[in-house]
Amino acid sequence: MMFKKIRLFFAAMIILILPSPILAQETLGLDASDSLGQITNVNQLEDVQPSDWAYQALASLVERYGCIAGYPDGTFRGNRALTRYEFAAALDTCLQQVQQLIDSGTANLATKEDLETLRRLNQEFQAELKTLGARVAKLEERTDVLENNQFSTTTKLTGEAIFAPIFTDKGEATLSDRVRLNFKTSFTGKDLLKIRFQANNVPNLSAVTGTDMSRTSFDAGNNNNVSLNEVYYRWSDGKKSQFWIGTVGLDIDDIFITGNPNLNSSGPGTVTRFNRYNPSTHRGPEGAGVGLQYKLSDQADLIALYVTDSIQTSNPNQGFFNSNFSTGLQLNYKPTKNLNFGVAYLHTYYNQGSVNLVSSTGSPIGKDPFQGKAAASQDGFGLNADLKINEKFQAGGWIGYSQANAQGIDSQAELWNWNAHFSVLDVGKEGAILSLAGGQLPRAGYVKGFPSDKDTSYLVELQYKYPVNKNITITPALYAVFNPNHNNSNDPVYIGIVRTTFSF
Template sequence: MKFFRQLLLAPVALGLMAPVAATAGEMNLDGINQYAASEDQVTSITQFSDVQPTEWAYQALSNLIERYGCVAGYPDGTFRGKKPLSRWEAAALLNACLDRITEVTDELRRLLKEFEKELAILRGRVDNLEAKVGELEANQFSTTTKLRGVATFTIGGNSYGGDGRATLAESALLGKKVAPGQNFSDAAAAQQGAVAFNYNLDLFLDTSFTGKDLLRTRLRAGNYGSSPWGAANPDNLVGLNAFEIAFEGSPGADTVMVNRLFYQFPLGSSFTATVGAKVRQDDMLAFWPSVYPADTVLDIFTYGGAPGAYPLTLGSGGGLWWKSGGFSISANYVAANGNVGNPNDRFNGGGGGIGTEGSAQTGSAQIAWNNENFGLAAIYTYTSPEGGLAGLYGGNGTPLANLGYALSDSVNSVGISGYWQPSNSGWLPSISTGWGLNSHSASNGSAGILSDAIDGAQTQSWYVGLQWSDVFIKGNSLGMAVGQATFVTKTGDDDLLEANDGNYAWEWWYKFQVTDNISITPAVFYLSRPLGQLQKGGETDAGFDNFGGLVKTTFRF
């Protein structure tokens, strides 16, 4: 307003300072009276018949009329912009504008007085906010790092059925968790039949130095190892998603460990590179081919139906992906024993290095395409598990399939996985599905007498997962999945070992979204033949099955 008044007063002041005296004719009192009398007649610049948009002062005149209402014209509808401005006309124009400014100022004074208390409160709040912002800036954790966490409580247990009894060979294959002649269900109930309450905690420290890169440090702790879903259970297929901690180098229950440490950065506009001393296969994939929640119940349903092709091997490694539109190509390498200096394989007292016989290494290549509703991926993974149990992550296979991986020199795996999800919640669920095939080789005889059975053997897996969103209450979801954990479908020598390793797994769950950060998920699950082929033949024809239930509470912060 101050600048406007200066602009307005400048020509008027110049006119008033002119030394030439005005005559009565120059005053044109009749014209001034006409001008003053027409003050209230103009509300838009379009009312002037002689003012065109091409005029150099068109916008300035429009602002004076429409914003300030202090410009008038002549009764004939003209502005006469090219006519010289007399001192009297300047005085009339100045008086009209100053009157308007005075009115606005008075209105503002009245408003300020009327809302004096409210404005005082707002000023106090602003002062408090400024103080808090200053305190946060002075005590912030880091200018480059963000901390987020996920804490999970799980309470539940298992029940077992069937009258199958273990043979001597089966007892040996199960690590003597079941004594020869003992009932499988009795042994499982004796070891893991109690209800237990466990926890898992993940802390993510995400650091960016350029705004486009990522240094991720993941700290993890939990006590699932001896839980109803832990390694002590004769049924290795009941591992929960949180149970992966037992297979990621945890030094013990309730011990905080560095679970991830890798750096990810762009190379140009389409490529992204990842390198880490502790990085997992899926950290280096541009696309994950499933929308079925990875943090629901059984770990079996986490790997796109192909745990052999998506083994989620954790160790030293690096990878590169390319993305353009919906297409992506990813390639990566991980050595589970990449932090160990002994290059020999574990059968020769070693198990370490990068690119050695003892690396327990995997190399993967994935091609994928996705849009908002649909995604599809094909992946190939080469696994050399001689240095350790690489290639079949956690409890994702029957005991015989796990043994085949443990004793193989190499495994070639392929997987095809995809999903479809509706644009809006309703009766149609999202659908995620996948299938995997693994070919085993044990040509160097490291598997001993089982080499012939393992060399040329094949294992497979598949799953279908459904999820309905906004079920009963907005934000809540319902889901179920069915599939087969990795099982032997072909052996290298049918005379030595005939494949009969099939099994089925189901899970059902409902997630209550209590708040934006807290959810409660009750769930039940069923495993028809968790021991696979060990439940067939001889004294085990009566079978062995596993039914379980749990309630999981998740806190995100």
């Protein structure tokens, strides 16, 4: 009889109620969809048949003691392995249930033999029960420490620091840094208020190389003066819509999807400005404005934005609608989990004297084809794709075209650019990525009434991102610009960087 009772308990303990929902899910490795539910009749268990050897034992536990639970799909999952700790915790729960029956005057439901079996099993697993109690106590202590020392109940502080020695074939090496502190606040669990402070002394390499095409992805040198770099609020209904509003640092790529997951970040991603995202549709006047994303289906979403130059917008003489601005639409489609497409349109406007059609990624001609003689508007179109070929390889790229129109004079310009990138994942270590990226930088192949770019410049970057741990990443990289400023007579520019990114 004793053996039969022990076998009964081993058959049923897999789905016993544990002392608390948190302990039950963490110990058994369950998520919310696997949460246990009380069983009132053994027939509720779809995978337990009357012919099963444990059927009567389970029926007895349900009807006499009420101390088992099933899964939401109505299954028993009786072939699942369990640890001694799981058994001990479940056993203790069942013993407490029987004791409650005794205290409530229903002791006749439990036989003396049943109680003796439970007591012996409980004694057998006393060590495990004590260990579980100690673990719970430690968890409570750690929770108290975290609650007492947390930065804020609503705000999370994160940071990033970059150290970067930079070597060029045009001058001496430099050693510089970029430091960011981010305050991320959520009030509802579906929103985000982001405030970022930044200090930076990474140089703009065009002063040495003679071309914007050589700029890094993380330059913004301000002699390490601390500045308010980003302030925006993002809200989501948790279903279909997401909304942005910002006054500083709300950029186009914060709203539009870049489709370049391994390289788009300026911290641990590409080291070049051009390889981050399509300059035809993801760069322009930005900083303050609004954005809206609407989910059309499980595979598609539509994004709209209107952003302006934040410095001009805060000037009462210009304001929100008379500043340099960018407005556009992006449609994203994900036919499979490994393949993403995006098509985007961006209309930009620049006041005379501030025209920068390529956002400092191309030649002086591409930057302002009208030579400062007119304000300019531009219509940019872009198509990007990203494919995770398998667990080891990922590839993607984009193509961009834009047409610019001078304001007040009869002149137009057409600009093209394209990019391709290829990454090998988990090279030498999990999380390490070897990437090759590059393409044709923005080129003004046609300009009415003014000179155009006669030749073609190309950029090629090779980098290896190595995560030392979850907080430190080292990225040695080498890149070259061929025919700088779309001029075959210019010598290539070669640049090497060893970027170390610290994050917390």
